[in-house]
Amino acid sequence: MEKLFVVKIGGNVIDNDNNLSAFLTSFANIPGRKILIHGGGKIATKIGDQLGVESKYVNGRRITDDATIDIVTMVYGGLVNKKLVAQLQAKGCNAIGLTGADANIIPAVKRPVKEVDFGWVGDVNATGLNTANCRLFLDNGIIPVLAPLTHDQQGHILNTNADTIASSIAVALSAAYDVRLIYCFEKKGVLENVDDDNSVITLITRAKYKQLLNEGKLFAGILPKIDNAFDAIEAGVKEVLIGHADDLMQNTTENTSGTLITN
Amino acid sequence: MEKLFVVKIGGNVIDNDNNLSAFLTSFANIPGRKILIHGGGKIATKIGDQLGVESKYVNGRRITDDATIDIVTMVYGGLVNKKLVAQLQAKGCNAIGLTGADANIIPAVKRPVKEVDFGWVGDVNATGLNTANCRLFLDNGIIPVLAPLTHDQQGHILNTNADTIASSIAVALSAAYDVRLIYCFEKKGVLENVDDDNSVITLITRAKYKQLLNEGKLFAGILPKIDNAFDAIEAGVKEVLIGHADDLMQNTTENTSGTLITN
Numbered sequence: 128m129e130k131l132f133v134v135k136i137g138g139n140v141i142d143n144d145n146n147l148s149a150f151l152t153s154f155a156n157i158p159g160r161k162i163l164i165h166g167g168g169k170i171a172t173k174i175g176d177q178l179g180v181e182s183k184y185v186n187g188r189r190i191t192d193d194a195t196i197d198i199v200t201m202v203y204g205g206l207v208n209k210k211l212v213a214q215l216q217a218k219g220c221n222a223i224g225l226t227g228a229d230a231n232i233i234p235a236v237k238r239p240v241k242e243v244d245f246g247w248v249g250d251v252n253a254t255g256l257n258t259a260n261c262r263l264f265l266d267n268g269i270i271p272v273l274a275p276l277t278h279d280q281q282g283h284i285l286n287t288n289a290d291t292i293a294s295s296i297a298v299a300l301s302a303a304y305d306v307r308l309i310y311c312f313e314k315k316g317v318l319e320n321v322d323d324d325n326s327v328i329t330l331i332t333r334a335k336y337k338q339l340l341n342e343g344k345l346f347a348g349i350l351p352k353i354d355n356a357f358d359a360i361e362a363g364v365k366e367v368l369i370g371h372a373d374d375l376m377q378n379t380t381e382n383t384s385g386t387l388i389t390n
Numbered sequence: 391m392e393k394l395f396v397v398k399i400g401g402n403v404i405d406n407d408n409n410l411s412a413f414l415t416s417f418a419n420i421p422g423r424k425i426l427i428h429g430g431g432k433i434a435t436k437i438g439d440q441l442g443v444e445s446k447y448v449n450g451r452r453i454t455d456d457a458t459i460d461i462v463t464m465v466y467g468g469l470v471n472k473k474l475v476a477q478l479q480a481k482g483c484n485a486i487g488l489t490g491a492d493a494n495i496i497p498a499v500k501r502p503v504k505e506v507d508f509g510w511v512g513d514v515n516a517t518g519l520n521t522a523n524c525r526l527f528l529d530n531g532i533i534p535v536l537a538p539l540t541h542d543q544q545g546h547i548l549n550t551n552a553d554t555i556a557s558s559i560a561v562a563l564s565a566a567y568d569v570r571l572i573y574c575f576e577k578k579g580v581l582e583n584v585d586d587d588n589s590v591i592t593l594i595t596r597a598k599y600k601q602l603l604n605e606g607k608l609f610a611g612i613l614p615k616i617d618n619a620f621d622a623i624e625a626g627v628k629e630v631l632i633g634h635a636d637d638l639m640q641n642t643t644e645n646t647s648g649t650l651i652t653n
Contacts, residue, residue, distance in 0.1 A: 174464075178440050197469060201437075205468020206460060209539070209547050213491045217545035223493040228476045230486040230532050260532065267526055269493050276472070282480035284472050 131265065131304035132161040132379055135293035136311045138168035140372045141207060150311070151211065153375040155220035160265045160304060162296060163222075164273045165211060166289040171202040185243045191286040196247035200226075200284050203274040211272050222270045227251075227277030228284060230260040233292060235277035235285050249277040249285025251292065256299040265304075294359045301363035307379070308364050310352065311372040316386035317353065321346045331388045333357065356388040365389070394528065394567035395424040395642055398556035399574045401431035403635045404470060413574070414474065416638040418483035423528045423567060425559060426485075427536045428474060429552040434465040448506045454549040459510035463489075463547050466537040474535050485533045490514075490540030491547060493523040496555060498540035498548050512540040512548025514555065519562040528567075557622045564626035570642070571627050573615065574635040579649035580616065584609045594651045596620065619651040628652070 134157075140150050154163055172182060175198045183190040191199065208224040215222035227233025227249070233256055235249030264271055273296070275289035290310070297308040316327035331339070336353060339345050345353070356367035370378045370385020377384045397420075403413050417426060435445060438461045446453040454462065471487040478485035490496025490512070496519055498512030527534055536559070538552035553573070560571040579590035594602070599616060602608050608616075619630035633641045633648020640647045
């Protein structure tokens with residue numbers, strides 16, 4: 128099978144123009160098939176503030192009301208997404224900016240109201256992803272750049288976690304490609320010692336993960352990321368890489384510098 | 391050759407939710423290959439006002455400064471474009487929302503500064519349109535929905551007139567398809583008597599146009615639209631139709647109710 132790199136970047140890369148430009152150069156230089164998924168960055172909150180739309184939270188989780196979905200549609204789907212696409216085009220990468228509504232790539236369902244009404248938030252319909260259209264793009268040299276937005280197939284855009292979109296699309300395309308899912312974050316990888324940025328654990332297998340858990344060596348905040356990585360691997364993704372955005376190029380090779388997670 | 395309908399709607403359709411929904415139902419029902427190009431509507435001005443960005447004009451023409459290009463990228467490329475795409479998806483039309491930067495569909499050049507610096511305004515590079523990617527979408531049942539934005543291939547989004555985008559894409563694709571370019575506006579067609587909405591001139595050939603001009607029967611405001619239509623026909627478009635958004639469905643048949651312009 129052909130290789131496919133599914134790369135997710137967060138707001139910390141998007142918010143800094145110099146970091147972003149360097150990152151996009153690396154991404155443009157990855158040979159072959161690749162997909163970029165981006166988060167939002169601080170700009171949505173800033174524009175929301177300017178428009179007088181207050182960010183609402185319940186138990187620390189953001190609520191996407193009518194005004195907020197319009198803002199994230201504008202900012203994530205418009206401003207941020209098209210900025211990335213235009214810059215990638217300038218670097219010779221034939222990017223296409225998409226939300227989950229475009230070509231019906233990522234259908235979702237509005238999260239059911241239980242204790243909390245999250246508003247216009249979408250849970251990905253994992254078995255419904257339009258992999259045929261993704262493959263059409265990838266196999267014709269067109270590089271999808273996905274905003275963290277999906278749709279309910281009833282006419283509404285939904286706000287969706289970018290990490291979830293990345294793992295969903297990686298899983299859905301793992302039947303057609305050898306997928307490496309790369310999460311770029313602010314550290315070089317999973318650290319054995321949180322105070323030492325150079326203590327990267329370069330390989331985590333299931334056996335190694337058990338051992339690390341038993342030894343109590345891992346920082347609690349990283350555990351959900353590793354659990355999600357193994358969920359993606361269980362569902363078909365070949366390997367997951369957690370590393371720094373600056374190390375993207377190396378982390379697409381066999382000689383990775385971040386943390387490679389595999390069975 | 392297969393038929394292709396290139397349909398342009400303006401702000402008057404976008405600004406009214408009921409009109410828009412009815413229009414999108416008609417558009418979704420057009421069989422075969424089709425492209426939608428949308429203008430902006432009043433929402434960009436409204437959001438600009440809320441963000442404290444003043445609309446600047448020189449000689450009645452809008453200037454697209456740094457703050458304004460961000461707003462139109464958000465509003466045209468994000469809010470309006472994704473609203474149309476999500477609603478078309480709900481109506482069974484496999485729409486994909488694009489700016490000219492996406493898949494490099496419409497490269498442009500930043501308008502050179504002469505008497506006036508229009509800012510981030512793009513003049514379409516008419517011979518550079520990526521017709522291969524357009525055809526890839528169209529021939530695979532994916533329906534492009536184009537925002538009035540292009541790019542300079544150097545990393546910048548540019549503001550571009552929606553009528554120009556519509557005619558440029560219609561011309562570029564006329565080598566591959568029998569193209570009917572449909573401009574939806576607020577009248578049923580070109581009127582013989584501007585005070586009588588039912589006095590539509592149903593067919594304008596070049597000979598008929600000369601005759602109408604000689605008779606002084608045409609309203610001056612419509613002349614640029616007709617001139618542009620003949621320019622498009624000269625460049626390969628089979629026919630141009632000027633009509634009301636409500637009449638879209640009929641205007642895709644042979645039994646048109648608007649004004650059909652042809653050689």
